[in-house]
Each structure stands twice: as structure tokens, then as C-alpha cells.
Amino acid sequence: MLEGKKIAIIGAGNMAEALVAGLLKQGAVDPGRLVATDVDSQRLAHFRTTFGVQVGRDNQKAAQASDIILLAVKPQVIDEVLRGLKVSPDFSQLIVTVAAGISIATIMAGLSPHVRVVRAMPNTASVVLEGATALAGGPGVTEEQMQIAQVMFEAVGHVVVVKESHLDAVTGLSGGGVAYVYTFIEALADGGVKMGLSRSHAQLLAAQTVLGAAKMVRETNEHPGVLKDRVASPGGATMAGLHQLEQGRLRGTVIGAVESATIRSRVLGQQACEVRPSSSATSSVKHAASKR
């Protein structure tokens, strides 16, 4: 799907690094077909020496010479980056954006109502190729373009396709979810230490237990409740532990965490999209977006 395609990566930061590492590891792209741009020379040197990709400081030049443009800068600088891209009327590149909270309509308003945009919400586990990414396609995005975006993120984990309006819930679940799970692992290990295990053993056992349980859910496709019942024998130790978790309202608390993070993500996204745009494209973009 990506063969022969040139990809410009605007913003050679952490997310871009995870994606480039995954794409190259999977052999999905040739390093010679990637160009990364950044304002930070150290990041560019790191990308050149680590991945053998081309690097540069000129976003527009890199974008114009590519088929796919990955916007991987922080949301705070997206306006400036969009202004610098100076899209021409015959611009046909696919834009893939990972900028949290920046809507497809905002990207189109900043570039042109004709650009094709796929918005992605990955998570930091992409670094170890176990990312969870949701994609949403903007107006006019073809099935082939969606597949291209899907292949890019499947190089670093699993992908689902959702409506753009669901991306805040994705942020609340898998975006922030890694932090909730770190907290759970820490607590599980603390429990082991409390009961006499060494910290190193407790942490390894806790992390491996979460990894193994997650793999069981993904690979068997069974409902987690069914898998849980298989571990909890009548009158046994696991049931005593589960009872304690219920008394601490674990499930209600986790559901509440996803809800709170989703609401917060929505607010942050609205704030990020409020500062906008001088482009005359705005009204047509709003029209296109309202039809989605």
C-alpha cells in the first residue's frame, strides 16, 4: 500500500519517531522515501543517523515533494505549520494528522477545502509497536487513502476506524488509558511488596500479568468477564481479591475515568480550534464538515 509513496513527516518528535521506527521495522517503506522536518537540528540529526531518512527544515519543500504528509507537531504550533505549507490549487497529497484535539475542519480551513485529511489518535505504546490507534477520515477521503493511513498505523500496533466525533472518547480510553494501566501495575506491584515480595519481582510479575491478560482478551476474543470467571474458583483466593476490588468500586472508577478524560479532551479540542483562521476557505470547509 505504501510502496513507491513518499512521506513527509512534519515534526520529528516522539510520535513521529515511533511511527518511523515501526514503518522501517516492518519494511513498509524505504527510508529513502521518508523526509522528516523539524525546527530542532538535534532531532533532525537523530532521525538521519538512526533511521537513514532524509531530513530538512523546510516543511513546504518536503510536503510538496511527497504523496503523504504526516502532521506530527504539537497542537500549539499547528496554525503556524499550516500557514507555512502554502497549498496550491492542484495539491493532491493525503494529510494524516496526529495533533490531539485539532479537527479535520480546522486543518482544511488552514490549508484548503480540497485537501484530504485523515485524523489519527494513537497512543504512546506505539513506541513498543503495541499502539492502539483510532482513525477518522475527512470529507472526500477515498477508501484507498483510508487504507494507506491504516497501514501506517498498523506498523505500530492495532487500528480501528471511527467517526471523528468519537475521537475524544478514544483519547479518554486508549490515549490516556496507558496511564491508568501504569497506575494499576504500580498498585498491583505495591500489593506484592506489601505482602513481602521484592520490588523487582513484584513489578515484573505485575507488568507481565497485565500483558498476559491483555493478550488473552485480544487473542481469544472472549468477553473479559468469562476469562475472569475461569480464574475465580468457588471459595478461592482470586474471588476474595475480586471482592476487595468491587468494594473499592474499581469498575465504576475506571468508567468514570474514561468519561472525565473524554469530557476534558472535548473541552481542550474546542479551545485549540477556537484560535482560527484567516483563510477564505473557512466557510466552504464548515459546509463540507457539516455534511459528514
Ligand SMILES: NC(=O)c1ccc[n+]([C@@H]2O[C@H](COP(=O)([O-])OP(=O)(O)OC[C@H]3O[C@@H](n4cnc5c(N)ncnc54)[C@H](OP(=O)(O)O)[C@@H]3O)[C@@H](O)[C@H]2O)c1
Ligand atoms: N506522543 C504521543 O503518544 C501522542 C499520542 C497521540 C497524539 N500525539 C500527537 O502527536 C503530536 C506530536 O506529539 P509528540 O509527543 O511527538 O511531540 P514532540 O515530541 O514535541 O514532537 C513535535 C516536534 O515538532 C517540532 N516542531 C515544532 N515546531 C515545528 C515546526 N514549525 N515545523 C516542524 N517541526 C516543528 C518540535 O520541535 P521543538 O520541540 O523544538 O518545538 C518537536 O521536535 C502532537 O500533536 C500530539 O498531540 C502524540
